[in-house]
Amino acid sequence: MPVEKRNPIPVSEAIERVIKQQIFTNTIEVSLDESINHILAEDVVATYEIPRFNKSPYDGFAIRSKDTKGANGQNRIAFNVIDHIGAGSVSDKIVGPFEAVRIMTGAAMPEGTDAVVMLEQTTEQQQSFTIRKSFEPNENVSLKGEETEVGDVVLRKGQFINAGTIAVLATYGYAKVKVTQKPTIGVIATGSELLDVSDELEPGKIRNSNGPMITALSKKLDLTAVAYQIQKDDLESSIQVVKEAMSRHDIVITTGGVSVGDFDYLPQIYEALNAEVLFNKIAMRPGSVTTVAVADGKYLFGLSGNPSACYTGFELYVKPAVLHMMGANAIYPQIVQATLMEDFKKANPFTRFIRAKVTFNSKGMTVVPSGFNKSGAVVAIAHSNAMIMLPGGTRGFEKGHTVNVILTESQAFEMDCII
């Protein structure tokens, strides 16, 4: 049942409508290497204790602490070194009174020992050394299970699999990992004015930049996006290509054709697909006419043809939908606060998103709009690493004000080394 009337809803409400859909990808089992950038489909438990045995956190000598009683500068106590073991080895000696085993960082404590003398705490001779302090039981020892016990949940279902996650999975021997499938995305740029990147320019036409941009945004999420041929403003063929994309992909993104103008076919396309329109007007600029619908368990995103609005729509709605479908725990845009370094005097009847550049310096984080911010100012996107988010119903943000900022590009920061 398509919604024809356009009532703007708040951005937060729009995100909630997107992520409350019961649309999820399947659980699959993949190899450890393949699991990166997926979402864990089940809790992961520790398969052994860490440490697995009492071990030495230093290079030194394993001894019996009771032998050290009374040691001080005037009363040095001598130990006889009876063995020498590396990190992967285990001593087969049993350590007796005033005996020691030379031990490497990470090596198991030899039988009978309960303390480690660090190299710098000794005076070494040939096969012996002396110490000048006493040691407590378990001094300089990493105890079995002190980090993790068997069965402890070490990774949670819904966690994004990053490098640290991979390290944990490897540690516990998970050569296969249960994850959710990544959704695939079909991208359809619409508009009779659009040319392909390699086409010669023609009067009144522009090249399609939203299609490649969405493919790139998808790749940032390690998703595969398939670009369909540019659709001219023709209802029947547009319905056909959207249907075809829906048959092959979990998400179909159209760009353009959502301006409230004469050639806006989206409502008719959604009607033909019997799609449920979640909303078709959001209290935001740019991109107020961003539309999201669902049909046959697939998401349909109607993003604006304006590149800034298209980018904003992807970050605000497509990305959370993708993470939601994969069962992720963390699905919202990443927001920080920064000091605005230029006046921004425009009224914001709706929540306004402004392409911006965040810089960190010793005083904190500052932000400036990243350039010309009119419709289609595609260069401003390339020079931004963030979006300033100004609440609706406000006017007159000034230099020095603190504003909310969504970080969009972790790699685009250019700054002095301040370490």
Place this chain on the structure above:
Amino acid sequence: MPVEKRNPIPVSEAIERVIKQQIFTNTIEVSLDESINHILAEDVVATYEIPRFNKSPYDGFAIRSKDTKGANGQNRIAFNVIDHIGAGSVSDKIVGPFEAVRIMTGAAMPEGTDAVVMLEQTTEQQQSFTIRKSFEPNENVSLKGEETEVGDVVLRKGQFINAGTIAVLATYGYAKVKVTQKPTIGVIATGSELLDVSDELEPGKIRNSNGPMITALSKKLDLTAVAYQIQKDDLESSIQVVKEAMSRHDIVITTGGVSVGDFDYLPQIYEALNAEVLFNKIAMRPGSVTTVAVADGKYLFGLSGNPSACYTGFELYVKPAVLHMMGANAIYPQIVQATLMEDFKKANPFTRFIRAKVTFNSKGMTVVPSGFNKSGAVVAIAHSNAMIMLPGGTRGFEKGHTVNVILTESQAFEMDCII
């Protein structure tokens, strides 16, 4: 000439020594699709003006502003609509006095017109409408070239190619893009105590987690890392495998074997390779024995076998080296400030990096250590999205203090939606 003595140098000095090497990858030409996550090898200039023609930023009517003189509520002026054009079309009509062309957002201004009446500024009838205000020349018109002139540098050499960059390249018709090659990485985990992920545990051994973690960290940079077989503590075979990796890769990373212990073969390996050791001791914890060397125009990173130190070493030294080799403008770790939410009373003789979790709430950004922080606390890495960086020579950071934080995982944020 290997440096045998271990003099700790500051972290910033270590980074500088890494990135001042004259080691760069080649320039290649790739398709637009393939160019993502590369670094631009040359400036990119605008191949046409944007806008390319005077155009309408709104749906409305294109008119001659001079015809609107004197219009007001008591004196509505009527216009006759003589044509109707979409976004990709151009009107072949010449607009005369009190004539108008119905025009869509983005369409070229018809000949003779110099202002756009927005739909909501009109009262429409069949083929005509009236207005109640006068219009200035160029009112509601986006002027040719107002965003970008031909030849303007729109993207700079050294810029990371992200989704916004792709959009600009597509807009200006760059179907091929000159970029620098991505370096390839060979990863060699060393240590007789290491097992593969699918091996059964044995006493005194642990599974290799650093190798898979480095592969994953490399993939985050969209680089290919090749894992070599785990190297037991044997000098000759270690030299051979490092040589083999150097013959195939731009960067060779070894993990482990850098503890100052009996089985530390790295200095001998570097000597055998005739490598220049840039440093082998840094005033940082963990990872003070992180070593970087260069030989035959290749980087050799000797990262710690401790997973936290290994991760930190990759973020602080490998990543800047990769970006430097690719000619990137932005090469330093991304640092923000956050409020510490737990006391951290340890002394920091060296700069200390602590795995941490950053959270954003309405009061700003807060950070807590992400768990058990002993050597090898690999679970803490998986539950972190940042590293707290405490300067050397300090002691006693308390809850409420502002600390510097390196954000490492943009996707790991879990937070309420605060939009």
